[in-house]
Amino acid sequence: MSNLMKHRWFELRHQPIFWWTWAICCVFSFLLIGMGGDQYMTETPMVAGVSPDWTGLFMNAAADCILPLMIVSGAFTAMLLSQPFSSRTVDLEVAAGHSRAKIFASQCIVGFTVINITVLIPVLLAALCWIGRVPMPSAAIVVPYLIRVLFLLLLLDFCAFSSCILFIVLFRDTAKSMAVSAIFLLIMFWTLPAMEAPLAKAPGMAYPLTPTLPLLLHPAFLMRYALYATLTPSQTLWTAGIAIIWTVLPLSAAYCVFRKCELK
Template sequence: MKEVKALINLLKTERYYFLHNRTYWWSVIMIFMLGFITAPAYRSEIFGPKEKIAENLTDILNGMVYDSTFLLIIVSCILALVLGQEFSWRTIQQEIAAGHSRLTVFISKIIVYLTAFNLLALVFPAAGCIRESIYFGIHDLIGFLSDFVRAAADSFLFNSPVLLIPIFLCFVLRNMPRAICAAALLTFVLSLYLGYGMMLDLPVRFLPSFQIRQVISGTEILTFGSLAVSLCWSTVLLLASWKTFRSCELK
């Protein structure tokens, strides 16, 4: 019970931190503007060039979630910036010095950062849908909200493993500039491999970003295989992050 209470207190502290973090909120504004400005491009190219023309607002939603691979590069860098600051500014060291166990601190970071940055990734399609609602209209609000919840769930399931990459890098490097550079490089390489891999028929099914494209585009339904990809990536990165954080020396 003591550990649970400590975790709840840490979660409240993290929530307060994000509610007052200017970097995070400027990022929300930036990604909202990006989604708002680029939304019209998805009317004729939902799932890439010459794939499908949008017929309703749900098509715009799916197209923008499908195309969120490039967005994850930006979001990963922002995550590395915010979490890296906690190491560079000794915030995490202070939490441990205050009596919180490393496990409690670790769990609170994982919960809050995955939630906050999955929501940040959803700002992009949400902004696009707001703009395109003027063009397409909303004829079935309940149906659209249901589609949005489904897309959000798919996004959380398959984007979380990607977001765990910068989290892992922050725990390993414990330095904001190096974590940002490493996160940008690694997510860019994975994105590049996905793009060329799909064109050249290279193995890409092991990538969570490929699985979300398959599910969102309707090419495949949510299967055990796609779930296994997400769970494997998440499990490996979580265990690696915890093992690193548990034994690292905090200066």
């Protein structure tokens, strides 16, 4: 497994798509958050508990940026992970005696890493640019909040992407995997406003007062829900639990397909 992981890291370092995706996501985040980030402090709050300081800026900025970043990053990560199937380099790993379980696990680890590096790091870096330029709450507030949010977003980003891994092993073709992943993520994120629209909003706020069960099962909503400053421990556990379930289900299906699939 360690050889496979070293190999994946080598592949990733020599993969221009990875660096391009990261650069695109960074540019997008810096344009949106880095240049006009202070507006996020005065905008209609998209999540509960937005305060007029750096944490509030981060909350609104992340809530606004993460979904489009996920579409861009998801599509390119799908392209990245499906290339070994198109170029048949995955055949070399199978023929070298690596088990399919280990190959699949290493691909998932790469997917988890890439999706989070290209989504979370640009948002965080762009928000960090505002430190010192906007009021900063105490570390006792910011640090636990950031740890909790980053933990949940790490899970949720990968949970939203995990279905793309199923498409990758189903199609085993770069163009198809990328296109279907992009469409899937677009549809997933488009259904969010449609599901939120009929629900009552808090006065002057853009988030639903009492999210319904379908919303609380929706990964896109949970990405914003995770940013709530008011999240209780049980809500945090719920969010993490749903993220894990939505990750395990498509990944289990994907592994069942990959375990027995005929490689080109």
